[in-house]
Amino acid sequence: MKPLSKISQVLIALGALGLIATYFTPLWRIDLWAPQYPEGLSMQIWLNKLSGQVDIINGLNHYIGMAHIKEDMFPEFKILPYCVGFYIVAGLVTAISKSKKMLLSFFILVVLGGVLALYDYWKWGYAYGHNLSPDAAIKVPGMSYQPPMLGYKELLNFGAYSIPDIGGWFFILLGLICVGTTVYEFKYNR
Amino acid sequence: MNLKSIIGGVAVGIIAVAQISCKPNNKGGASGSSELAGDAAQKVYVAPGTHDEFYNIVSGGFNGQISIIGLPSGRTLRIIPVFAQSPENGYGFSEETKPMLNTSHGFVPWDDSHHIALSTTNSIHDGRWAFINGNNTPRIARISLKTFRTEEIIELPNSGGNHSSPFITANTEYAVAGTRFSVPPDDKADVPISSFKKNFKGYISFVSIDKNTGRMGIKFQLKTPGVSFDLARAGKGKSADWFFFSTYNTEQANSLLEVNASQKDKDFILAVNWKKAEQYLAQGKGKKEAAKYAHNVYSDKVHSATSTIMTEVMTLDPKECPDMLYFIPCPKSPHGCDVDPTGQYIVGSGKLAAVIPVFSFDKMQKAIAAKTFDGNFDGIPVLKYDAVLHGEVQKPGLGPLHTEFDGKGNAITSFFVSSELVRWNIEKLEVIDRVPTYYSVGHLSIPGGPTAKPWGKYVVAYNKITKDRYLPTGPELAQSAQLYDISGDKMKLLLDFPTTGEPHYAESIPASLIEKNSTKIFKIEENAHPYAAKGEKEAKVVRKGNEVHVYMTAIRSHFTPDNIEGIKMGDVVYFHVTNLEQDWDVPHGFAIRGALNAELLIMPGETQTLKWIPTKVGVTPMYCTDFCSALHQEMQGYVRVSPAGSNVPLTWGTGKNPVAEAEQKVAKK
Numbered sequence: 001m002k003p004l005s006k007i008s009q010v011l012i013a014l015g016a017l018g019l020i021a022t023y024f025t026p027l028w029r030i031d032l033w034a035p036q037y038p039e040g041l042s043m044q045i046w047l048n049k050l051s052g053q054v055d056i057i058n059g060l061n062h063y064i065g066m067a068h069i070k071e072d073m074f075p076e077f078k079i080l081p082y083c084v085g086f087y088i089v090a091g092l093v094t095a096i097s098k099s100k101k102m103l104l105s106f107f108i109l110v111v112l113g114g115v116l117a118l119y120d121y122w123k124w125g126y127a128y129g130h131n132l133s134p135d136a137a138i139k140v141p142g143m144s145y146q147p148p149m150l151g152y153k154e155l156l157n158f159g160a161y162s163i164p165d166i167g168g169w170f171f172i173l174l175g176l177i178c179v180g181t182t183v184y185e186f187k188y189n190r
Numbered sequence: 191m192n193l194k195s196i197i198g199g200v201a202v203g204i205i206a207v208a209q210i211s212c213k214p215n216n217k218g219g220a221s222g223s224s225e226l227a228g229d230a231a232q233k234v235y236v237a238p239g240t241h242d243e244f245y246n247i248v249s250g251g252f253n254g255q256i257s258i259i260g261l262p263s264g265r266t267l268r269i270i271p272v273f274a275q276s277p278e279n280g281y282g283f284s285e286e287t288k289p290m291l292n293t294s295h296g297f298v299p300w301d302d303s304h305h306i307a308l309s310t311t312n313s314i315h316d317g318r319w320a321f322i323n324g325n326n327t328p329r330i331a332r333i334s335l336k337t338f339r340t341e342e343i344i345e346l347p348n349s350g351g352n353h354s355s356p357f358i359t360a361n362t363e364y365a366v367a368g369t370r371f372s373v374p375p376d377d378k379a380d381v382p383i384s385s386f387k388k389n390f391k392g393y394i395s396f397v398s399i400d401k402n403t404g405r406m407g408i409k410f411q412l413k414t415p416g417v418s419f420d421l422a423r424a425g426k427g428k429s430a431d432w433f434f435f436s437t438y439n440t441e442q443a444n445s446l447l448e449v450n451a452s453q454k455d456k457d458f459i460l461a462v463n464w465k466k467a468e469q470y471l472a473q474g475k476g477k478k479e480a481a482k483y484a485h486n487v488y489s490d491k492v493h494s495a496t497s498t499i500m501t502e503v504m505t506l507d508p509k510e511c512p513d514m515l516y517f518i519p520c521p522k523s524p525h526g527c528d529v530d531p532t533g534q535y536i537v538g539s540g541k542l543a544a545v546i547p548v549f550s551f552d553k554m555q556k557a558i559a560a561k562t563f564d565g566n567f568d569g570i571p572v573l574k575y576d577a578v579l580h581g582e583v584q585k586p587g588l589g590p591l592h593t594e595f596d597g598k599g600n601a602i603t604s605f606f607v608s609s610e611l612v613r614w615n616i617e618k619l620e621v622i623d624r625v626p627t628y629y630s631v632g633h634l635s636i637p638g639g640p641t642a643k644p645w646g647k648y649v650v651a652y653n654k655i656t657k658d659r660y661l662p663t664g665p666e667l668a669q670s671a672q673l674y675d676i677s678g679d680k681m682k683l684l685l686d687f688p689t690t691g692e693p694h695y696a697e698s699i700p701a702s703l704i705e706k707n708s709t710k711i712f713k714i715e716e717n718a719h720p721y722a723a724k725g726e727k728e729a730k731v732v733r734k735g736n737e738v739h740v741y742m743t744a745i746r747s748h749f750t751p752d753n754i755e756g757i758k759m760g761d762v763v764y765f766h767v768t769n770l771e772q773d774w775d776v777p778h779g780f781a782i783r784g785a786l787n788a789e790l791l792i793m794p795g796e797t798q799t800l801k802w803i804p805t806k807v808g809v810t811p812m813y814c815t816d817f818c819s820a821l822h823q824e825m826q827g828y829v830r831v832s833p834a835g836s837n838v839p840l841t842w843g844t845g846k847n848p849v850a851e852a853e854q855k856v857a858k859k
Contacts, residue, residue: 039774053773055772056772056773059745059773060746061849062746062849063746063819063820063821065848065849065852066849066852067849067852067853067855067857068849073856073857127855127856128856131852131855131856132852133848133849133851133852134848135851136848137747137821137824138820
């Protein structure tokens, strides 16, 4: 088997190093819009924290009996910075090793990580959206308030958009690099 | 019936018919009149959801408030209480704001406020503060253009009728306060009224303004001869060291002024070299005199005002300070005294004069250097009229009052008697255009009109008579204002809109200078109110003797606590309500049955206190008065009042919030 081409090495290294940006930028954002919030409300999810108008969103959510969104509810915030550190190192090692096996392992790791992260996000959304207080002021039969995984969803008077933020795009970029280099290396650079 | 009487009857009939047919049908209204712009509707239309181009900051006259109006739409956006209590939001009623209306006379919850001055840097609007005078109980207030709230009020001693106020210097170093009534000094005031000429003085206060905080203080008072000060303007550019004050009653009458103060052909404009006054002050020429006046300051950090009674004031006697004051003769009881954008021309408006005199600053400097005097008035040199005159505008109209500038070399003057605005060229002194007002205009306002950089575009006429302009509302009517387009050669009427109170002067400033700085909420973590409850966990009720302090929170849509028992007759209850919201435009109200003062309106992050002395034994309802949310109507609670000496224990609480259990479920995941 030929070793990894120079271009693949560089791309993987850059993609891995790109993750450094995720320590300084939010990964994901949820934007809300309602008739009485023409300016919108938004919440950002980082590797280790939440930002944006979380308190205001909590205040509004209490009408439907939704639990408060609080940083200390999420153990992920303690682990994620290390996980990303691991990915950066793994990416760099893959690039330096020039090994296609390493590339394949890294590719699988990235895909697994991505799927796991999205599943975790979905599960939290499900938990918040479905575990409502039976004493809530506003109860709409059959209604749950799980935010969309990606894209737009209407939740009562609110329209909710769930989209990657800057840090999230660096992950997506790394994913694309992995797919691209793996295909290239195994199909064209045999 | 004889021939004579028939002829007589016919004659009477003819005259009657002639009179009916000749009765001038001057409807003056918009219909078909030539002064109305053809595209007026388009020019004043501010589409839904879009903003006006200018903030028009308008004095409220006898309501003691300020109106904020958008131009060109004429929509009223807000009323700011300044010298007047406002039951709408609790200003002047809440424990925190009561000190704002304290004076040396005690609590004065009203005033008659006439003139707006917007802060400037190099005589150009900077959008920091608005100032307004209290005419009756002499005061100056400073309003923040971030919060649109009254932040500071200073009382003026040795003053009666603070009319010539609060005009400001080029860099907002000072706001002035010239007394309309000359008075004997406050600490030696028990003198015969007839001793006017001997004992009465026309005090002019120079109130310094801190350039960072805006904090006011009386730097000095000039003890000028006993005349009435009417209006004033600071110089600009080359004349920036000077201040000009119009005067009347230089006859020094103390009775029937209507006649006795209208005897002289000419009264004066007083020119004050305030830089020189500062020099004399630095040389130690000032004299501290006993005086009593209140200085009230509001803080957005503790959300409370303090009132301090000051006990002395620095005075300067012009007799010991030569070359500081000069009188310029000005025809017939001048009212407005306005300085053009270059600082070169000073326009006097003699209310009873047939001409508008325009004075030249350069000529004034020459006349002072050459001592071209026409005697003196009580020791102050009177400059020769012809020596300082740039020229007179001939036949401008009747009853000139005020002048503003369009920034294109023209002035526009308001005429009360002939009810019109007249535009004239300053250099050439020629009338260019005139347009009627409805009716009897007082002040006029061009955006930036009194500054070195007029924004132009519009002029607003603030009228003194309304009559048939709007649907009648009984004998009491709104005041009328008209907006004119001045961008072309002809002034064109665009809009007629009612105003609140009785506006005197107003200023307009581009929205862009203010809009972006507007405060939306107060940060709860910065709230340093001693009785704030910065979360529901801090809510409590504390008894201190017969005083009961309720540390209450408000958040959509409940109070904590909302059930209180153990209050007794004879108690004095203080509801310290903190609005926990940190979201824009979510105020909460607080009202309790039978409150003898008012309700509260509490902005996000703010704490306000309502004092309540129960008047009846029983259960008293309380509720939120601001429609805060879908469940606003549910935002209510009870206070139980028991007879004096009863042993009902002090208890309080609020039902449990359902969110906690949802939180447990989610956490279990």
